[in-house]
Every structure is written in structure tokens, then in C-alpha cells.
Amino acid sequence: xxxxxxxxxxxxxxxxxxxxxxxxxxxxxxxxxxxxxxxxxxxxxxxxxxxxxxxxxxxxxxxxxxxxxxxxxxxxxxxxxxxxxxxxxxxxxxxxxxxxxxxxxxxxxxxxxxxxxxxxxxxxxxxxxxxxxxxxxxxxxxxxxxxxxxxxxxxxxxxxxxxxxxxxxxxxxxxxxxxxxxxxxxxxxxxxxxxxxxxxxxxxxxxxxxxxxxxxxxxxxxxxxxxxxxxxxxxxxxxxxxxxxxxxxxxxxxxxxxxxxxxxxxxxxxxxxxxxxxxxxxxxx
Amino acid sequence: xxxxxxxxxxxxxxxxxxxxxxxxxxxxxxxxxxxxxxxxxxxxxxxxxxxxxxxxxxxxxxxxxxxxxxxxxxxxxxxxxxxxxxxxx
Numbered sequence: 001x002x003x004x005x006x007x008x009x010x011x012x013x014x015x016x017x018x019x020x021x022x023x024x025x026x027x028x029x030x031x032x033x034x035x036x037x038x039x040x041x042x043x044x045x046x047x048x049x050x051x052x053x054x055x056x057x058x059x060x061x062x063x064x065x066x067x068x069x070x071x072x073x074x075x076x077x078x079x080x081x082x083x084x085x086x087x088x089x090x091x092x093x094x095x096x097x098x099x100x101x102x103x104x105x106x107x108x109x110x111x112x113x114x115x116x117x118x119x120x121x122x123x124x125x126x127x128x129x130x131x132x133x134x135x136x137x138x139x140x141x142x143x144x145x146x147x148x149x150x151x152x153x154x155x156x157x158x159x160x161x162x163x164x165x166x167x168x169x170x171x172x173x174x175x176x177x178x179x180x181x182x183x184x185x186x187x188x189x190x191x192x193x194x195x196x197x198x199x200x201x202x203x204x205x206x207x208x209x210x211x212x213x214x215x216x217x218x219x220x221x222x223x224x225x226x227x228x229x230x231x232x233x234x235x236x237x238x239x240x241x242x243x244x245x246x247x248x249x250x251x252x253x254x255x256x257x258x259x260x261x262x263x264x265x266x267x268x269x270x271x272x273x274x275x276x277x278x279x280x281x282x283x284x285x
Numbered sequence: 286x287x288x289x290x291x292x293x294x295x296x297x298x299x300x301x302x303x304x305x306x307x308x309x310x311x312x313x314x315x316x317x318x319x320x321x322x323x324x325x326x327x328x329x330x331x332x333x334x335x336x337x338x339x340x341x342x343x344x345x346x347x348x349x350x351x352x353x354x355x356x357x358x359x360x361x362x363x364x365x366x367x368x369x370x371x372x373x374x
Contacts, residue, residue, distance in 0.1 A: 223298045224318050231304070231314040239306065242293065253298045 005037035006030070008118060009127050009175030009186040010201065012040025020045035020103055020110060027111050029189040029197030040097070041121040043114065047100040049088040052080040058240035064108055071237045079241065081116055083109060091120045093243070115173065115190050119235045122175075123247050126254070130176045131233040132207075134169040134185055135159045138281055140205035141169060141185035143176070145233045150210050151268055153194065158273035166277075168196050176204065178254040206260045206280045213265030216272045218279050226261035227252055286363070288331045289373045294319060301327075303371060317369045322348065323362060327371075337363055 002021035006013040014037050015021050024030060024045065054072035062069055067084035074080050074090075081089040087109065089101045099117040104110040119129050132143040133152035137159065144152040159166040172192030174185045187198035209221075209229040221229055230252050231239070238244035262279065266272035292303050301324045305315040319327060322344065329343045340359035344350055350358070366372040 223300050224302060224316060227297050227300075227302065228314045228316055239304075245304070246295070249295050249297060249304075253296070257298050 005035060006033040006189075007035040007037060007040075007199070008033050008188055009122065009129075009177060010184075011122055011125065011127060012037030013118065014040065014042045015045055016042065017045030017047070018103075020101075023104075023107060023110055024114060027107060027114075027189065028195055029191060032197040032199055033189055035199075041118070042098045043117045043121070044098065044100045046103045047090075049090055049100060049102045051082070051086075052076075052078075052088065052090070054080050058237055060237070062109075062112065064112075065106075067109070069237075071240060073241070079120065079244075081113075081120075081237075083113060087113060089113060089117060089120075091117075093124075096124045097121055111190070116235075116237075119238065123238065123244060123251075126178045126247075126251050128176050128234050128248065128251050129173045129188065129190065130185075130230075131173060133171045134174045134187075135166050136169050136200070136202055137163055137166040137205070137277065139202060141174070141202040142206050142208060142276075142280060143174065143185060143204060144208045144210050145229060146210040147232070151212060151266070152210055153192075154268045155208070155210055155264070155266065155272065155276070158268070158270060159277065162270045162273045163277050168194070169198055169200060169202070171196050176255070178251060178258075183255050183259050204255075204259050206262060207255075208262050208264045208276055208280075211263060211265045212267075214267070215265070216267055216269075216275050217265040218275055219263045219265075221261045221263055223256060225263070226256040229261050229263060230256065286336070286367075286372050286374055287334050288327060289371060290332070292371050294324070294327060303369075305369070317371065322358070323366070326359075326362060 004015045004021050004025050052074040054074045056070050056072035058071045070082045079091040087104050091099050099121045132145050133156040134143050135156040144155050146152045170187045170191050171194035173190040175188050177184050183204045185204050186201045234248045264276050301319040302316045326343050337359050341355045344355040
């Protein structure tokens with residue numbers, strides 16, 4: 001049996017299995033997070049898992065290759081994700097730190113399966129991969145939220161180009177955690193199309209929900225709007241399960257109690273970056 | 286009528302909300318927020334069949350309000366909760 005260990009979002013991740021362990025560690029960025037792990041979660045790859053008999057909660061097509069995916073609860077009480085025709089992921093909440101997964105052939109799919117496995121097994125710890133592009137400035141993280149194509153990555157690029165010292169932490173799925181002394185964002189091996197893999201951790205200064213507008217405006221959101229801004233950026237598949245949704249709601253409640261959430265209506269220009277920067281980091285008198 | 290037991294009221298940072306699940310990828314989640322009196326009615330009447338008269342009684346029991354005003358408020362509350370499918374037949 002092969003084994004590899006990583007630290008992602010401050011959580012130890014042990015991969016066990018056969019060929020998929022080596023394939024996983026060859027994925028872009030994965031090696032950056034390689035680290036000895038004594039505790040944390042275990043992802044058992046290359047398991048023999050039959051097609052489950054489930055009450056399906058949600059189905060969707062994978063963007064990259066159109067494969068049909070399903071998420072549901074099995075007769076055995078376990079949560080199942082099925083990717084395409086024959087990849088099965090099983091999560092038993094009685095063993096909350098372990099995920100089992102059948103062998104994946106396609107490296108791209110394995111990357112997605114690992115992201116799903118991580119999100120599943122760490123949710124009960126208040127750890128959530130948040131779909132966002134993250135910039136670091138003055139030692140703090142600013143997370144830009146929005147559906148694909150709304151300009152998250154454009155906005156963080158504008159920060160990097162126009163704000164002194166700003167740099168990209170992750171371009172797709174940083175890990176966000178509520179910790180005893182605040183809310184933190186971690187780099188991750190999942191960074192979308194941008195190879196930006198950093199084993200770094202910063203307190204979160206703010207969330208920005210990006211909306212395209214003909215002029216630049218920024219608004220600090222109240223509790224309910226902040227919730228509606230953050231929720232779609234948490235793993236959307238899990239929102240279809242009541243127990244998972246309860247944990248996501250607890251996570252968002254804790255986050256928005258500590259970190260401001262803004263809606264930024266913006267053009268793709270330098271002024272938009274200066275507006276959001278100056279709002280989050282007001283000039284010291 | 287009754288409250289749809291599939292629509293769960295959740296507490297988010299002190300607010301009572303119901304998350305409206307959508308199958309499509311949406312930019313913002315739709316939520317319905319319950320104010321204090323709506324939450325009172327929900328807590329007292331959830332899990333059983335009720336009428337507008339029951340809602341009216343909750344309001345007159347809990348608030349200093351005359352019968353006619355309470356009835357009007359109850360009808361408005363039921364109508365808006367029906368519109369958001371929190372109340373079903």
C-alpha cells in the first residue's frame with residue numbers, strides 16, 4: 001500500500017491506496033503541501049466500492065468534461081458522491097475523518113474528487129473550501145467571491161498590479177477556517193486555471209462579492225445580505241443535505257460575525273481595486 | 286394549512302431565515318427572513334394544521350393588539366408566507 005501525507009488548511013491529510021496515491025501527488029501544486037501528518041483526515045484511494053443504492057439529493061454535470069455527478073444518502077446512512085460512470089466516493093459520518101474512494105483514471109477528475117473528499121471530511125471541523133480568488137495585503141487575506149466569469153480573478157489581478165505589496169494567495173478554492181482567535185484563509189492545491197499554490201495562512205480582512213456594474217460602488221452588507229453573498233461560494237453540492245447545510249450555516253454565521261462582507265459593484269479598472277482596498281484598509285492618520 | 290416541514294428555519298448571527306434552495310447555480314442565495322412576530326407564529330404553529338384564526342390568536346396572545354388589527358396582520362402574514370411557499374395546504 002502506498003501512503004502520502006500533506007497539510008492542507010492546517011489539517012493533516014493522509015492519502016492511502018495504490019496507483020492513485022502517486023497520481024495524486026503528481027497533480028499540480030500537491031507537492032507544495034506535502035508534510036508529515038500524525039492526525040487529521042484519511043482519504044482511502046483505490047477502494048473497491050459498488051454503485052450505491054441511494055436517495056439522491058442532487059445531480060449536476062461537471063463543467064470540464066460534462067460527466068454526470070450525483071450526491072445522495074445511501075441505505076447504509078453514508079453519504080455518496082458518484083462521478084461519471086464508475087467513480088464512487090463514500091463518507092460515513094460515524095467515522096467523520098475518513099473518506100473512501102474508488103480508483104480514478106483521469107488526473108483532472110482525481111483533483112476534483114480530492115477536493116470533494118477534503119470538503120466532506122473537514123466540514124465538521126468548521127473548515128470550508130470557499131470558491132474565491134484571494135489576495136494578500138498588509139499580512140491579511142481579502143477573498144473575492146462570485147460565480148465564474150463575474151471578475152474575481154480580474155479584481156485580484158488589479159490589486160496585484162495597483163496596490164503595493166499585494167499578491168495572489170489562491171485563485172479558486174482557498175481553505176477558510178474559524179479558529180479561536182479569528183477567521184483564517186489558507187492557500188490550497190486547488191487554484192483553478194492559475195498555478196498559484198502557497199502553503200501560507202492569513203487572517204481574513206474581508207470578503208468582497210464582485211458584481212459587474214457600469215461604475216464602482218461598494219456597500220458593507222448586513223447579516224442577511226452577507227449570508228446570501230457567502231453561501232453560494234461554499235460547496236454548493238453539500239447545501240442539498242440538511243446536516244451539511246447546518247454545518248455550513250454555523251460556519252457562515254461565525255464568519256460574518258467576525259469579518260466584514262462587502263458587495264463591490266465594479267468595472268475592471270484600477271479605481272475599483274483602489275476603492276475596495278481603501279475601504280478595507282483605510283489610510284492611517 | 287401548515288408550515289412546509291421541508292423549509293427549515295435556521296438561525297444566522299441572530300436572524301431567523303429560511304434558505305430557498307435552488308437547483309441552478311445562482312449568484313446570490315435567496316433567503317426569507319422571519320421577523321419577531323412571524324417567528325412567534327412559526328414556533329407556536331409549526332407541526333400542525335392551523336387556520337388564520339389560530340394565527341390571529343397567537344398575535345392577540347403575544348402582543349397588545351385588538352382583534353381586528355390582529356386579524357388583518359394575520360391575513361397579511363399568511364399571504365406573504367404562502368407566496369414564499371413556507372405555508373402549504
